[in-house]
Amino acid sequence: MYIADCHADTLSRLLILEEDEMSLMRSEPRHHSDFPRMQQADLRLQVFSIFTMPYEAGHYGAVRSLQMMQIYQRDLTQHPELVLVQQKADLADFESSDKALYGIFSMEGASPLCGDLKMLDVFYRQGLRAIGLTWNHRNELADGLGVQSSYGLTPFGREVIQRMNQLGMLVDLAHINEAGFWEAMELSSAPVVVSHANARALCDHRRNMYDPQLDALKAKDGFIGICFETSFLNANPAEASLDDVIRHIDYICERIGPEHIAFGSDYDGIQATPRGLEDVSCFPHVLERLAALGYSESDRRKIAYENVLRVYRAVLPDTSQI
Numbered sequence: 001m002y003i004a005d006c007h008a009d010t011l012s013r014l015l016i017l018e019e020d021e022m023s024l025m026r027s028e029p030r031h032h033s034d035f036p037r038m039q040q041a042d043l044r045l046q047v048f049s050i051f052t053m054p055y056e057a058g059h060y061g062a063v064r065s066l067q068m069m070q071i072y073q074r075d076l077t078q079h080p081e082l083v084l085v086q087q088k089a090d091l092a093d094f095e096s097s098d099k100a101l102y103g104i105f106s107m108e109g110a111s112p113l114c115g116d117l118k119m120l121d122v123f124y125r126q127g128l129r130a131i132g133l134t135w136n137h138r139n140e141l142a143d144g145l146g147v148q149s150s151y152g153l154t155p156f157g158r159e160v161i162q163r164m165n166q167l168g169m170l171v172d173l174a175h176i177n178e179a180g181f182w183e184a185m186e187l188s189s190a191p192v193v194v195s196h197a198n199a200r201a202l203c204d205h206r207r208n209m210y211d212p213q214l215d216a217l218k219a220k221d222g223f224i225g226i227c228f229e230t231s232f233l234n235a236n237p238a239e240a241s242l243d244d245v246i247r248h249i250d251y252i253c254e255r256i257g258p259e260h261i262a263f264g265s266d267y268d269g270i271q272a273t274p275r276g277l278e279d280v281s282c283f284p285h286v287l288e289r290l291a292a293l294g295y296s297e298s299d300r301r302k303i304a305y306e307n308v309l310r311v312y313r314a315v316l317p318d319t320s321q322i
């Protein structure tokens, strides 16, 4: 069964290697993920996080982001089995094509836009199709949940969401504070997602979603990507395992249904991995466990990749021309 993963930081790992090592196609055992292991797992869609640290904000962050995107773009020119998804048609034959990997660029924290709406179009033309509005800190759009505030979106944050809706880009609300979450939910005319987080009711971490937030994702026809960060899975992170991933899936499935769950592993962004999910090749273990628990094939397929396809197909533009 194919797998779609909505969040991994592999490109930012590759960016700090030597020039001749900067390719997804090489086996790279120091990382959680690379193309050969994606293939092993039948992982066919990867949303590549374009992540920059708070100290890389603004223009430097823009440069770093473009360099990260270039890594996959360079691989694309040499490997016809790779796809960069930019418009609806790019996903049309996802299940039947002879392609091996569908990549999507998603910026994590929008400070590389430099507070300038024109930069959104610049990044769009480079293939960017999703944005996590904030990371944990405050930026030009909103406050991350690491900021003690009840401020919501800034006027620029509102402009960005409206322009993203026009262009056909997916709004991601992982990391944003609660005020920003609810304002963005209200404002976006298209489905929104939380690409990597878990259930707050099971693990009281600030990055996890409260039940009403899960309900809102369902109402907006989005999804939450189950995250393998150990501190989001278990109050005792050292104990986190595949069992916890299943617990969170069970809970969220019970609450909002299998149509609104996906994976957002955060491989190559997390320091520790849960027992049983040590790297990207372990993904099928989750599906095997769900099958053993009686999840139907149709529900497993939704969680594994169909929900991600549904949402991106709804949001992406008919044509990438602007």
Ligand SMILES: [Zn+2]
Pocket: 108, 174, 175, 196, 269
């Ligand atoms: Zn993150």
